Each structure stands twice: as C-alpha cells, then as structure tokens.
Amino acid sequence: MITAACIDNLMNQGWPAAHSTELDGWLVRRNDGVTLRANSVLPAGAPFDLGKALDYVENLYQAHGITPSFQISPAAQPTDLDAQLEARGYEVRNPTLVQCAEIADVLAKLPESDADVNISSVPSDRWMKCWWAVDGRGGGPAEQASAQQILERGRALYAVLPGEAEDVKAIGRLALVDDWAGLYCLAVDEAFRRQGLARAVIRALLQEATSRGVERVFLCVVEANTPARALYDRLGFRTVSQYHYRVRA
Template identity: 30%
Template structure:
C-alpha cells in the first residue's frame, strides 16, 4: 500500500507533537485518542528497540500503544511475542471525489463552516468526541472545513475534512443515533467530496474500524475502495 496515507493522517488529524526518538515516531496525544497517541516505526529496518519506545511513551504518561502498518510485520510479531494484543484494525478508504460528489444533496441539508458551531460540538459529544478530539481538529493545518448536516428540520450530523499532499481526508463523521439510516451520512460524504474537488484534492480518503459494519457498508456503496489497513497493539500492564 502507499504509505503516504499515514503522512496525510498525521497532518489532517495531528498529535500535539511528534518526536523522533531513535527509530521511533512518538506521538503525544493529550487525550485525543489512539491515532494521535500511538508510537510507530520511523525506520522499518531498525525499529527493534521496543523498550526505548516504551520509555518515551511512559515519559508522556501514555499507554504502551503501537501502530502497525502492513510493512511492519517483524515489529508486529515482536510485539505479539511480548504480549501485546491487537486492537481496532482499521481500513483506509479512498475514491475520486468527483465520483462521490456527483449525487444529489437536498437543499438546506449540508453547510460548510470555518469553525465548529456549538451544535456541532454537541453532536460530536453525543458520539463520544469531546474537547480533546476537538483540539486535534483545531490543530489541522492547510485547507479544511467543518460540515454540518441537517435532516427533518434539525441539525443532526457533522464532520471534518482537511487536505494534505493532494488528499482530502474526512474525519469524525457523526450522525445522531435517532437520525441514522435516513441518508444524512451519504449527503455529508457528497458535500465533503464536492469541497475536496473544489480545493484541488485528487482523492477523498477516510479511516474506519473494520468492526463498524454500517460505516463500511456506506463507503462501499459510494464506490470507495479499501487501499490499505493498519492496526494497533496495546499492553495494559506496564512492562
């Protein structure tokens, strides 16, 4: 798979800081979730000093958490041998934004904002996306927009889209549970794709856990393709 997607993730859903420590990239997440808190191999051939990464994460007060790409097979096995368990396998989807954006969007359904409105923050909060993840969104550089989705005369969905290196990546798509299954997620995806195309992105990409069956079904139905994957390994008890 094309490893540049991982650079896009770091740019559009950025940790508070990324530090190079020997052969490792150490992410400081400050409560923003696994994506911004996991250590990963900066040098595939030399990422064998696992205690060095553990010490760096311990210094930040973070869990022993590693992100494994398809090229990290030896590291993946080494962590498994140390008792690290797989958690949250993730699919990377991508598509031509003009393809996804071609469908209809009913009037007064999707809106773009430069900053997240209070109602958007409330929708995210109901989905478990709180202030620490909002801080991640605020750190995203380059072109970006927040999307607000409406259905049945009320705000019911939201998402973030940001561009890096020609790839627009959608994050934090959330629709209130009461309004799911009514097409709003599809309309937000179309709005994201149209914004991406207007801003020169050649691709629209996103990340979703494999176990999220409804989301995977939506993205497949839009013609998006899985182009890669990754997973985490975690050890609850400190080494």
C-alpha cells in the same frame, strides 16, 4: 496506486498530535492520552536497536500516563514488529481499513440533496457537542478540549446539518492534506439516522473540496463496522491499506 507508507503519512497529517518525537525512524506521538492515533508510535523506519527503542517508548509513555501503543500497517518497520510486540505482551486493537476514491466518482454516486449543510473552516461549539455526544472519544471537558486541539491543528472543513434551535442532526470533517482530502468524524444523531443525512454531509464536504482543487479522498473505517463499510462500498471507495494498534496489556 498509493503506498501504505504514503497513506500512513496522510493520516498522520490529518489527525496531528500535540507532540511528536522522532526516534530512529519512528514517530512517537503524544496528546494527553486522547485518541489512539495521537498517542501511538508510527513506525515508519527500522531503529538500529529495536530493544532500546521499545524501552524508550515504553518509559516515555508511562512517564506521561499513556499506555504504550503502536499503529501497525503494512509499512510498519521493522517488518516483524507486529510479532515482536505480540511477544512483548501487546494486544491487537481496532483493526481498520483505509479506503480511497476519486472525488468525482463519489459525487456521481451520491444522490442530490436539498439538506441545508453548513460548511466552515473551524469546528463550532454545536459541531463539537454533536461529535462528542455521538462519536467522541469519551471523557470530560479536558479530554474534549484536547480532542478539539487535534482537529484544529490542520486545515480542514467542518460540516453541520442543523436541526431545530441549537440541535444538530449530523456532522462531518474533511481534512485537507497536500492534494488529498480525508473524511473523519462522520456522525449522525441517533434520532435522525436512516434518512440519508450522512450522504448529504459527505456530498457537501466533497463539493467544497472540489472547489478548492482537491480530487482524491481517503477515509478510515473500522473493519467490524459493517453498515459504514456498505455505505462506502456503494460510493466507490476501495481498500488500499489497513492497520491495527498494538497496545501494551
């Protein structure tokens, strides 16, 4: 069984921030305010002086125009950090489940597909346009450029299921981290939903991963996203950890 701390590390590598400062066991991440994961503290160890550490984080983030935030999983240190942050005025955001599966098991449950899914090692302009429109984090060209830099900092596979002309029906990203694959950015254009395209994208990405010797996959799914959770349950994914963010009100 993989530990929550190992999962936290995999997710951090799969979505790397531009700047990461080590602070007595904490990893303080910054990325121009784009995405919560890349602009939150990963509290992997317990600081000697919690109050001073919290003050440092808050001052640093505020100096860069970023709302102070922490990613809280079962591995967060100190163990009462969540309660400490609540008392300090931090609010809960985005409760999320982390799920894992053996790639071979998932592929066995996915139906055959004749969809022409293209796989590349970089996100194309069409990929970015689809993701930003369907499932991006919002904002203008500067925010989109910062998000693209996050994507391109680590090894990954990018799937595009093209439509007519320059249109894209569906996309997905598979981060390659150590001997794991991480499924991110799965998005289907609203006009093409309920046609099995998400499954086709997942299948194409996982097949490519197996050709590279990767055997296990993880993903994050927002707890309230019932349709996505139902899909992953059918594919054999099982919850191994969870997290939420504590964000300064």
